[in-house]
Amino acid sequence: MTPDTDSDTTTTAEAAPQTLASWPARAGAFAIDVLVGSAVLATLALVAWTAPLRGWLWWVFTVAAALVVLVMAVNRLVLPAIRGFSLGRALFGVEVVRRSGGRAGVWRLLARDLAHLLDTAALSVGWLWPLWDRRRRTFADLLLGTEARESRSGPRDVRRFTAGVLIAAALLCVLAVTLSYVVVYRHDRAIENARAQIIEQGPRIVEQMLSYQRESLQQDFSHAQSLTTDEYRKQLIEQQQAVQDAGVTSNEYWAVSSAVVPNPPVTPTSASMLLAMQGQRGNDPNNLKFITATVRVDFEKTGGQWRVADLTVLKKPLMNQGGQ
Known part of the structure; x- marks a missing residue:
């Protein structure tokens, strides 16, 4: 009886486990998805604090900060649940899945991001835990039953788009600081x-x-x-x-x-x-x-x-x- 070679190959491929994502790749994805947006938010919060409370400039910075939070949430939570990747994860070839291999939903991803507070609270040991954990999991992954694995699908070349996002974030920070200087700082100097x-x-x-x-x-x-x-x-x-x-x-x-x-x-x-x-x-x-x-x-x-x-x-x- 001749064995079904194609069937055996397909079964083996399906059963082959995904390679776990490396710690540098996960750190790079996190920097793109979270740290860039956080830097923009910090800049907007600082300039909003210097603006007159509930003045027109304060509202401009507040609305801009709300839009940044919305974009970060869509990129970090919605896109991975729908498409399987965020911008940073697509760039570094990382995807977050359940331990079973199924795609993590929006709420699980949200709970995982909130659980990252434990990674930080424990003197940031949770962020370094993947370096010696067998499944390369953070404390958040252990709690939510998720893993970061190398991505098998997703955009092949997002470097140009990522570069555009980084440039836009930098320009937004420069624009906010410049506007704050022109409107707030110069106004305060004029009053003095x-x-x-x-x-x-x-x-x-x-x-x-x-x-x-x-x-x-x-x-x-x-x-x-x-x-x-x-x-x-x-x-x-x-x-x-x-x-x-x-x-x-x-x-x-x-x-x-x-x-x-x-x-x-x-x-x-x-x-x-x-x-x-x-x-x-x-x-x-x-x-x-x-x-x-x-x-x-x-x-x-x-x-x-x-x-x-x-x-x-x-x-x-x-x-x-x-x-x-």
Whole structure:
């Protein structure tokens, strides 16, 4: 009786066990599937943390991070369950199967990835366990009954596509960092510069706006008007007219203390200050009245110059008689 050679060959081929995947191949597949995406997520999380909470930029980074997580999940869980491979596993010729050889489903793959936390928690010993385990299994493989084997099927050449994915990931990180720098860092720097400018210039502007001498009244009034915004200038002119109608008395102020108000917050073009003012009033140097007042001043930057947008007297001027 002649043996059925073809049948025996087929049976032997089907029974031949798959070669277990090497540890370097598994590490390379993991790096492509997980570490690349994790690097992108870390970058997006960092720049989102620097952006104003729930601002438009924060939402851009948050949505981008959610899309990255979705892509990673599809590649890591869905594609292996449907096609038998992920991008990294296809590149390194690795597939994750059940111990029986059947394809692992989405939920088993998800549970396996979660179980990898045990591999990490045990001082990463679980990741090195395949180096001496007979079936080259991690702790996650032992728990879920899976093995990483050399792939018998799948894309033959995914190197070009993988290179494109790596370039896209790098460009996304660069774009996120650049956008964060342009929008957040430069904005913060502009606010710091605005704060420094108003701390230095604000008191001097208020001093010049409130001070005038009877001998140079019109010149001093014109200069004071140039220190205000168009909206506030009308109110200042009315106040100056009232001073003239009441009889001009020289008035000189200087700021003895000042502080930037946190609410509303400083912006590159607006700021508010509290100022404690002291001064003297009178036309006779031998008979001057010393005055004190507390004011809140809102500033706006227009045409590259800080100007008074509003001035509110919080503590009305108190006058004490001076003299020899």
